[in-house]
Amino acid sequence: MMTEQEALFDYCLRIGDSSLIIGHRLSEWCGHGPILEEDIAIINVSLDLVGQARSVLDYAGKVEGKGRSEDDLAYLRDVTFYRNHLLCEQPNGDYGKTIVRQFLFDSFHYFFLNELVNSKDQFFSGYAEKSLKEVTYHMQHSTKWMLRMGDGTEESHGRVQEPLNDLWRFTGEFFAVNEVDEILTSKGIAVDLNKIKPKWEQYVRSIVQEATLILPTNNWEQLGGKEGRHTEHLGFILAEMQFLPRAYPDATW
């Protein structure tokens, strides 16, 4: 049985790692965006998410109480110690796929933070309130692109329908509950995931419909990220992200 402190640490990692990993994925678009304006827009989102990750990982280090900093946690943990949602580590693909991944994550993130605002943990409530302003814009941005591409040309429609079919299996994990949730939800610290699931589903369904897309009927759920069982992609992300501080441990920037 986990202690409350261990659960809280794990919960911080789940939130921080998800923002860090999807933020890092988006940063791969830097200089490669489809147009200059969208390149800057998606990098703004990336920077928001990495910034959010920094503050949660900093808090995680304090909760753990072993003197680990946000940098130690980001750069010196291996795959099995990461707690991000599997969706966040999926490759960018083309811009259509990136937008679908972002839309699914942003909408979950939005409803999640909307509840986290009420957390009895003061750090989380403050963090949620501050992040919500950024995430509201992220959701607006990815939603509009879903609508433009889904309800665009035959070509653009296919470019979002296909990744929607492919990535849908990772969305079940948003609402999968484990021991961490059981310990922290009863204390009013963690978000009750069952409560936000219908809100998220309703939103996603309405946008998917408006975008003339079709939700996959296959409800297989790919789980594991919250317990450190990741897809093959995370190791490659970490190899790139962690190279510099591992090769030059005293480097400062």
Add this chain to the structure above:
Amino acid sequence: MTNGNWPLWEVFIRSRQGLNHKHVGSLRASDEEMAIENARDVYTRRSEGISIWVVLSSNVHASNPTEKGPMFDPAEDKVYRHPTFYDIPDEIGHM
């Protein structure tokens, strides 16, 4: 959209202290909504503004550079059009 590019928009931003919207640059977007969002992302990343206007560049009509002489030179020797040309009587005090 005939050349495959989105239309060009001129962006005007009002800064926190500023009274007027000032021209800051241009960008491409498929419609006015996207133009405002792109302007937010491209031109207000460092808290430059609190209000954005976008105008289709094709709707901006400009003076002709080759007519610069007749357009602007005549104003140059009309110093009396500047308030500083006039002496203020002492009894008026500070203005």
